[in-house]
Amino acid sequence: MTTQQGFLAAVSAALGRTAPLEAPGARSGRSLEPGGTAAGPGREILARAFADCSREIGAAVVETTRAGLPGALRSAVASAGPGPVVVANDPLLGGLGPAEALLAGREVRVWGGGSPREELVGFAARAAAGLAVATMALAESATVLLLGGGSSVSLLPESVLFVVPSSRIRPRLTEGMEFLSRLGALPAAVHFVSGPSATSDIELIRVVGVHGPVHVTHIVVGDM
Amino acid sequence: MGIKTSNLGLRRRMRESLSDAFMRSSIANAQDRINPMRADCCAELDRYEQWRELAAGIRAHTLENLDFYLGQFAGNARRAGSVVHFARDGREAAAVARTVFLQKKARRGVKSKSMVTEEIGLNEALEEIGVQILETDLGEYLLQIDGRDKPSHIVIPALHKNRERIREVLAGQTGYTGDSAPESMTRHVRQILRKAFLEADVGVTGCNFAVASSGSVALLTNEGNGRFVSGIPETLITFVGMERVVPELGDLDALCSLLPRSAVGARSTIYMTLTTGPQGAADVDGPGEHHIVLVDNGRSAVLGSRFRDVLRCIRCGACMLVCPAYRHVGGRGYGVLYPGPLGLALVPAMTGYAESGDLAGICSLCGACNDVCPVKIPLYELILEHRRAMAEDARRTGRVERLAFGQYGRILGNPGLYAAATRWARLANAAPRIGPLGAWSRSRELPRIPGERFRDWFARRRKEGRMD
Amino acid sequence: MRVSFFVTCIADTVSPSIGIQSVRLLEKLGCTVGFNPRQTCCGQPLVNSGYQRRARDSMRATIDALLMEGCDWVVAPSGSCVLQVKEFPRYFPEGDAWRARAEQLADRTREITDFIVNVLGVTDVGAELHGRAAYHPSCHMARLLGVREPPLRLLENIRGLELVPFEGQDTCCGFGGAFAVKMADLSGAMVDEKVRHIAAAGVDYVLGADGACLANIRGRIQRLQLGIRVLHIVEALAPPGGPWA
Numbered sequence: 001m002t003t004q005q006g007f008l009a010a011v012s013a014a015l016g017r018t019a020p021l022e023a024p025g026a027r028s029g030r031s032l033e034p035g036g037t038a039a040g041p042g043r044e045i046l047a048r049a050f051a052d053c054s055r056e057i058g059a060a061v062v063e064t065t066r067a068g069l070p071g072a073l074r075s076a077v078a079s080a081g082p083g084p085v086v087v088a089n090d091p092l093l094g095g096l097g098p099a100e101a102l103l104a105g106r107e108v109r110v111w112g113g114g115s116p117r118e119e120l121v122g123f124a125a126r127a128a129a130g131l132a133v134a135t136m137a138l139a140e141s142a143t144v145l146l147l148g149g150g151s152s153v154s155l156l157p158e159s160v161l162f163v164v165p166s167s168r169i170r171p172r173l174t175e176g177m178e179f180l181s182r183l184g185a186l187p188a189a190v191h192f193v194s195g196p197s198a199t200s201d202i203e204l205i206r207v208v209g210v211h212g213p214v215h216v217t218h219i220v221v222g223d224m
Numbered sequence: 225m226g227i228k229t230s231n232l233g234l235r236r237r238m239r240e241s242l243s244d245a246f247m248r249s250s251i252a253n254a255q256d257r258i259n260p261m262r263a264d265c266c267a268e269l270d271r272y273e274q275w276r277e278l279a280a281g282i283r284a285h286t287l288e289n290l291d292f293y294l295g296q297f298a299g300n301a302r303r304a305g306s307v308v309h310f311a312r313d314g315r316e317a318a319a320v321a322r323t324v325f326l327q328k329k330a331r332r333g334v335k336s337k338s339m340v341t342e343e344i345g346l347n348e349a350l351e352e353i354g355v356q357i358l359e360t361d362l363g364e365y366l367l368q369i370d371g372r373d374k375p376s377h378i379v380i381p382a383l384h385k386n387r388e389r390i391r392e393v394l395a396g397q398t399g400y401t402g403d404s405a406p407e408s409m410t411r412h413v414r415q416i417l418r419k420a421f422l423e424a425d426v427g428v429t430g431c432n433f434a435v436a437s438s439g440s441v442a443l444l445t446n447e448g449n450g451r452f453v454s455g456i457p458e459t460l461i462t463f464v465g466m467e468r469v470v471p472e473l474g475d476l477d478a479l480c481s482l483l484p485r486s487a488v489g490a491r492s493t494i495y496m497t498l499t500t501g502p503q504g505a506a507d508v509d510g511p512g513e514h515h516i517v518l519v520d521n522g523r524s525a526v527l528g529s530r531f532r533d534v535l536r537c538i539r540c541g542a543c544m545l546v547c548p549a550y551r552h553v554g555g556r557g558y559g560v561l562y563p564g565p566l567g568l569a570l571v572p573a574m575t576g577y578a579e580s581g582d583l584a585g586i587c588s589l590c591g592a593c594n595d596v597c598p599v600k601i602p603l604y605e606l607i608l609e610h611r612r613a614m615a616e617d618a619r620r621t622g623r624v625e626r627l628a629f630g631q632y633g634r635i636l637g638n639p640g641l642y643a644a645a646t647r648w649a650r651l652a653n654a655a656p657r658i659g660p661l662g663a664w665s666r667s668r669e670l671p672r673i674p675g676e677r678f679r680d681w682f683a684r685r686r687k688e689g690r691m692d
Numbered sequence: 693m694r695v696s697f698f699v700t701c702i703a704d705t706v707s708p709s710i711g712i713q714s715v716r717l718l719e720k721l722g723c724t725v726g727f728n729p730r731q732t733c734c735g736q737p738l739v740n741s742g743y744q745r746r747a748r749d750s751m752r753a754t755i756d757a758l759l760m761e762g763c764d765w766v767v768a769p770s771g772s773c774v775l776q777v778k779e780f781p782r783y784f785p786e787g788d789a790w791r792a793r794a795e796q797l798a799d800r801t802r803e804i805t806d807f808i809v810n811v812l813g814v815t816d817v818g819a820e821l822h823g824r825a826a827y828h829p830s831c832h833m834a835r836l837l838g839v840r841e842p843p844l845r846l847l848e849n850i851r852g853l854e855l856v857p858f859e860g861q862d863t864c865c866g867f868g869g870a871f872a873v874k875m876a877d878l879s880g881a882m883v884d885e886k887v888r889h890i891a892a893a894g895v896d897y898v899l900g901a902d903g904a905c906l907a908n909i910r911g912r913i914q915r916l917q918l919g920i921r922v923l924h925i926v927e928a929l930a931p932p933g934g935p936w937a
Contacts, residue, residue, distance in 0.1 A: 004298065007310035007520060011291040011466070014528030020291035027285040030474045032274055053491075089508075112508045120508070121456065125422060141492040151455050151509045155448060173492070174477045180498070181473045186304075186438055188503050188510045189455065192496040197448035200488075201363035201382050202390060202406040204254055210362060210410055211417060212448020212495065242881055548864040552881040585875055588868025588882065589740055590831035604836075608740065615742030629743045636738070637749020639730040639757065646705045660873040667880030668911030671706050678704045678711030679729050691719065 031174055040171060046139045047166040047220055053142035057195035058208055059216040065223050070096055073131065073161070076217050077103055080159035083128025086111060086120075088149035090133040092163060111150030121152055130157035130213070134164045136179055137218075138192075140172035144218070145179075146191040154193060159215040162193075165224035226314070227343055227522075227575055229374045230559035234582040241557030247376065247384040251554050254383055255545050261489025262542060262596070269485060279478040280600035283536035286469055287527065293436040293469045294518065300439030304501030306514040314344035317519045321346060321428065321461055324515055325355050328459055330425035333357040334417075336445065336453040337364050338430025339378060339539065340465040340519050342561055346428070357428065358420050360449035362413055366390055369397040376555030378562065379487050379541040384554060417449070427453035427511065431464040432538070433479060434516075437472045440500040441516065444483065444493040451495055460511035462499070466518050467527075467535040479538060482598035486540035522574035530613075531573035531606055536599040537566055543593040543603060549586050558583060565593035569606040577613075577620045584610040649673050693812070695723045696760040698768035698777070698801070701733035702903040710903050713926040714769045714804055720931075721812055731757035734776040740869045744783060751780050755793050758801070765811065766801040769926055770902050771833020774803045778837075803833060805901055805925060809842035815849055819929040822852035823896035828886070828909065830902035831864050843901050843925055850928060858893035860886065867908040883912045891918050898922045 001009070012020050041049070051061045064072040073096075077085055084107040087099045099108045109115075109123050124130065130153040136145040144162045146154060154160050170176065180190065197212030208214060230237060241247070266272045286293055298308045311317035317340075325333065333350060335341070335357055347368075350357045359368040363382035367373040370393045375381030382390075387404040394400035394409055398416060402408040429450060433442040441462045443450045454460050470479060484490045503510035526535055544550040544564025555563040560571045560580060568587055571580045584607060593603040614620040615629075635641045650673045657665045664670060676684075685691075695718055703710040715725050734754055735747035754777065758766045768774050778798045784791035808814050827847060834840050847855055866872065866882025873879075887909060890898055898913070898920055900906045910922035 003312070003316070004308075004310045007312055007518070008291050008294060010312065010520065010524040011294060011527065014524045015288065015291060016528075017291075020295050021289060022292075024289040024292045024471065025285070027471070028281045029278055030282075030472065031477050032271055032278060117508060121422070125418075143492055148507060151451065155451050155455065173481055177474050177477045186440060186498065186500040188304075188499065188501055188507045190440075190498040190500075191451065192492070194492045194494050197446065197494055199362045199410065199447050201361070201366070201380060202385075202409065203250070203387055204257060204380070204383070205406045207407045207410040210414060210447040210449070211360065211421070211452055238875070238878055242877055548866065548882055549875075549878060552878055552885075584742075585871070586878070588831075588864050588866055588871045588879065590864035590868070591835040592831070592862075592864070595835060608742075611740070611742030612744050613742070616745055621742065625741075626743075629738055629741060630746055633735075633738055633743060633746030633749060636733045636735060636747070637753050639732055639753055642732040642753075643729065646701075649705045663873045663876035664911070666876055667884065667915060668908065669914035670911065671907045673706060674708055676708065678699050678708040679727070681708060681712055682715070682727050683729065 043166055043169070046169040046171065047222065049139040050137055050142060050164070050169045051218070051220055053139060054195070054218045057142050058198070059142060059195045059218050062217060062219045064219060064221055066221060069163070069219070069221055070102055072219050074103060076161050076219060077106065077129050077131070080129035080161070080215065084109065084123060084126055085129045085131060086124040086127040086153050086157060088130070088132040088153045090149045092133045092165070093131065111153050120150070121156070124152040124156040127157040129159045129161060130154055131161050132163070134162050134168055136176060137164045137169045138172055138176050139169055141194050142218070143176070143192050143194040145176055146193065148187045151189050151191060154191065155212055158213060159217070160213040161217045161219060164218050164220045166220055166222050167224060226345055227561050227571060228559060228579065229556065229561055232559065234585070237557045237559050238553065241553045244384070244554065246386055247554045248552055250383050251551055254377070254380060255551055258489055258545055262486060265485040265489040265491065269481065275478055275482060276598055276600055279482050279598055280536065282470065282475045282478060283538070283599045284533070286471060287467065287532060287535050290466070290469065290527065293471055294466060297434055297436040297439060297469055298518070300437065301501070301516055302439070304439045306439065306501050306516050309515060309517045311517050312520045314521050317344045317463065317517050317521065318346055318349035320515065320517050322349060322353055324459065324461055325350060325426060326353065328425060330459065331355055332420070332424045333426045333428055334360050334420055334424040334453050334457065336429040336443065336450045337361040337381070338428070338463055339561060340430055340463050340521070341428065343521055344519065346463070358417070360417050360420070360453060362410060362447060365413060365417065366393065369393055374556055377541060377544065378539055384556065421452040421456050424457045426459045426461065427457040428461045428463070429453050431462050431468055432483070433476060434464045434469045435473055435476065435498070436469055438500055440498045442476060442480070442496060442498050444480065444496045446494045448495055451497055454497060454499055455510055458511055459513045459515070460499070460502070461515045461517065463517050463519060466520055466523050483538050483540050486542040486596065486598040526570065526573040529573055530609055531569060533601050534566070534569040534573065534606055536601050537570070538599060540598055542596040542598065546592040546596050548590060548592070549588060553586060558586065565603040565607065568610070569601065569603050572610050577618050581614055581620050584614060643679070646677060650675065693723045693765070694763045695725050696758050696763035696766045697725050697727045698731060698758050698766055698773065699727065700768055700770045700773045700903065702907065703769055706907060707903045707924070709927060710769050710924045713924070713930045717817065717926050717929055718767065721808065721814055721817065726760045726763055728757040728760055734773045736772060736776040737869050739776065748783060751783060751794070752790060755780065755790065755797050759793065759797055764800060765807065766797060767804050767807045768801065769804045769924060770904070771803045771830055771837045771839055772902055772904065774801055775832050775837045777801045803837065803839050803901070805842040805846055806839045809845050815845040817846070817929050819849070819931070820851040821897070821928050824854045824856050824894060825897040825899050825928070826856055826858050826890045826893055826895045828865060828898055828900040828905060829862060830900060830905045833901055834862070846925060846929060847899065853928070856893045856895055859889040865905045865908050867904050872908060883908050887912045887916065887918070891920065895920060897928070899925055899928050901925050
């Protein structure tokens with residue numbers, strides 16, 4: 001008997017059987033029925049709720065449009081102070097043109113591009129700012145959902161900027177988990193990020209910026 | 225470390241706890257601040273009671289089918305490229321970690337807080353083979369460098385430490401020269417651990433939930449260290465207490481909606497990461513190798529016992545934050561890794577009464593814990609059941625006590641004996657303050673037993689034909 | 693309305709005035725009160741220490757005594773005792789004759805404030821007590837039995853009484869049965885904090901509905917010589933002339 005078999009046999013025995021079930025027993029609900037109308041809140045309401053909650057949890061909010069996005073990015077990156085900028089490997093950002101042109105005058109690197117990981121991680125660790133795109137955003141908790149593009153981009157730099165197309169904002173975690181359930185195979189890492197890192201471990205006093213980023217900015221694009 | 229964190233007896237631990245004024249005021253402060261936040265945040269969640277019912281149902285269903293879901297999880301995790309190990313006890317679990325470190329010729333590990341790794345004494349097991357394993361949650365790190373001090377709460381481990389003590393330890397152990405402001409000290413630790421993250425060979429984490437349908441492990445943190453540990457080093461080891469399995473991704477909705485709200489009154493933790501296998505070809509980020517260690521270590525015994533429901537626990541820590549006994553005893557006074565009502569219900573079922581029978585007494589049966597548990601564990605009933613099992617099945621209560629309660633039961637069961645016995649209750653007024661009377665009297669005046677009992681007044685009144 | 697009165701062991705021997713004022717109050721509200729002196733104790737001190745088997749004799753004695761002829765209701769001045777009685781059925785196997793009788797008793801047993809407000813439909817008994825009072829909701833009654841509102845309704849209508857909130861009002865007073873003796877110092881720490889919170893509210897009275905909690909709180913108040921009077925609600929509802937007549 002393998003270790004796995006022995007392990008599972010003990011569990012089965014505790015449940016009063018000699019072997020694991022072939023299929024689980026019947027179960028009740030997976031989620032509460034979504035309250036309210038089936039269509040859910042409109043885009044503008046969601047965008048506003050997302051922006052309000054973002055400020056509540058300590059993330060800065062910049063509201064812009066597709067046309068204004070490059071300028072908003074440059075401005076937000078400038079606020080992060082001098083230093084390199086690491087950019088997620090994301091088609092939305094790619095669509096804005098080469099990163100070096102977008103952020104002229106800054107040392108810029110896009111995640112990936114055939115470079116070895118240590119080099120990329122090293123660069124991100126030096127970066128003043130990281131730029132990533134939300135695959136989805138959740139209004140209730142001002143959460144940004146990230147799938148791929150380089151996890152370190154949103155982890156290592158002191159400041160992180162998330163581009164949040166307002167069409168991607170959903171009410172809450174329920175929609176986030178539904179989305180992931182429909183994906184099929186999940187990527188190696190899926191991140192939910194809700195604001196800058198924080199702790200209250202010392203005398204319950206809240207300190208913002210522990211291991212992860214200290215500053216988070218949500219750049220909400222109203223017509224995207 | 226193991227589940228027991230102290231070799232001192234109950235009396236001694238109580239004395240130490242009750243005389244630790246700083247700890248008591250910290251815990252009281254934590255309770256007074258977090259409890260209203262939890263209440264507000266849960267009330268804000270539309271249909272909170274239904275969410276609780278749903279979460280309780282998900283957890284109960286999982287436990288009833290745990291063998292199936294563990295098998296499903298292992299299969300899917302392997303399909304995603306993770307190496308899945310099954311560890312029946314702490315020794316086997318620690319051995320997996322040692323083997324991985326040795327195979328990788330790894331010397332430096334970074335770790336994100338995990339109760340199950342403390343159960344199995346992982347840090348000690350790794351240090352024995354020359355590995356340096358660094359805690360990275362701020363609270364756990366501070367405890368580690370302070371002579372491996374023990375945590376006092378499962379979510380806020382360094383609650384019992386004040387800032388002066390922390391400054392002293394940082395100065396002594398890490399050359400810190402700044403002041404005792406939490407922000408300054410946190411920045412200092414950020415720098416130290418940043419370096420450690422980038423140089424570590426292996427990352428070790430625990431797991432909040434393991435999703436059977438996708439083979440993913442979910443980690444919820446606020447500091448970001450969980451992301452560093454699971455994302456930067458080349459090799460990742462995830463320890464999973466076997467009861468942490470959930471059937472589907474959709475189940476994380478209810479559980480992750482309730483966990484942060486119950487724990488600290490927040491709508492979400494700052495970070496939640498779902499790790500599914502090692503770095504894929506397209507990802508260019510993440511560990512190249514991912515090991516998952518499923519740990520039993522006494523959980524199957526609990527599963528097969530009357531205490532199964534306590535395995536629903538999602539480790540929010542709310543029960544201890546509402547517990548009036550925990551308020552004065554603090555985490556360390558329980559002498560075990562899991563304090564408060566959770567510990568009282570869980571630990572004796574894991575270890576047996578010989579090891580931890582004294583826990584069941586640290587409870588005034590107020591029922592506050594039942595009200596806040598997000599997965600509706602009947603903590604009150606489980607604690608009572610331990611007391612019953614100890615008194616009646618295991619016969620672990622003292623002989624003198626059993627005899628005394630036997631006599632007491634006999635008197636209560638016999639109206640004549642009872643009436644006769646209570647007639648003499650007045651003698652207690654003059655009795656020496658020893659035994660139970662003495663114990664009560666240490667902090668309270670004893671009630672004065674009046675000359676006439678109610679029953680005497682009632683009989684007298686009727687005899688005298690009065691109606692007053 | 694005929695009521696079988698369950699005095700409870702604490703009110704019988706330690707605090708008889710609770711029993712006396714309960715009977716007077718029920719009679720004033722039009723009840724005929726029967727009291728069977730063969731009653732003993734609900735057995736919770738045994739059950740809560742784990743000695744369920746040894747408690748069964750006291751449960752049987754209690755069932756026998758309280759199910760009085762012609763009495764539709766059994767009323768007790770203690771939420772924890774009423775809770776215990778409502779739990780009686782589970783200690784007897786299905787089909788056992790005692791189980792059916794236990795269910796009969798459980799169905800008709802009510803805590804006294806709950807009985808007065810929800811069965812008799814009365815919230816104002818014409819009581820008068822001048823001063824500031826802190827109300828301590830005992831854990832078993834409030835959380836486990838679910839009786840929270842009736843005491844407050846009755847207290848609100850006492851002329852001259854000002855009910856004052858205090859910090860940690862819902863927190864356990866630390867009695868916990870044998871806990872008060874077996875974990876005496878922890879229990880002492882809990883009641884000490886409760887009493888300090890009460891004292892900080894500047895009150896003349898502490899009122900409650902469970903004699904055990906009250907004896908615990910009173911014991912600490914007396915040890916600290918704070919001079920705050922501790923009364924059961926039925927004592928506060930007693931007619932002018934004082935509850936100690």
